[in-house]
Amino acid sequence: MAHQTMLAFGYPDSLVAESAHWTVQLRPQQVTAGCLVLICKAEAISLGAIAPEAGAELPALVAAIEQTLRAAFGAEKFNYLALMMVDPHVHFHVIPRYGAAVQVAGAAIPDPGWPGAPDLKAAADLTTAQMAALQAEIRAHWPD
Template sequence: MNSTIEKFGYPATLIADFDHWVVLLRAAQPTLGSLILAAKSDATAFGNLPAEAHAELKTVTATIEAALTKAVDYAKINYLMLMMVDPHVHFHVIPRYEGERSAAGVTVPDAGWPVQPDLGAAVKLDGALDDVRDWLKGWFDGGMA
């Protein structure tokens, strides 16, 4: 795994693993269910990813969207490719909703709704990280949590 994936807490934050991508729980939640979608490649530019990674992105995003629909019933979803600090290709995946959502003992309002997400208002999971990860992972495994 590249250093960007490790910085986002892998393997402790791992939600789902694909051939070319990992889905990680974002430790600071601007909305409940916020994720990191990170390429396993060492590429630091989206266009430099192998063609297979681009092709697999269809499956990965469909899986994310199906799981987050069930988990938090989002109204919109934002994929933010910021890459200002962490160099390897990754997206911040932010499900968007009006109001707040709760699970695993954590409540997270969408402070930026209905405009851009307010990343500065993110709820830090700290001691609840494992519980939220396990709850969310259940939706990726096709279960209900």
């Protein structure tokens, strides 16, 4: 069953991929092209509280995320933020990083913080159709 944090990030409509213990969801605010949220399905509210099985899945999911975003948009680096201040359940904001703006569905999405920390307040203003195209592109590159 989906918990509050999964729902806050648009589950199930925002779903990109899912494993036994995690969801990979499109982040509503695209700070850079392809921002995702990796959310633990458990009710855990601290990283130390997740099940060992959930922890064991993380390396494969992170590898799939990075492979996908490199293939889809040419991501150069990745930032992972686990803040859990507003949305309480264990989750990571995945911020792919780019040295130049990325073209997605007619929108140029810059990375204004490059090469420093991401500017989390500088989300691209994308239409519903552009968000759907972005999600479809990520899904199309997700490894089987």
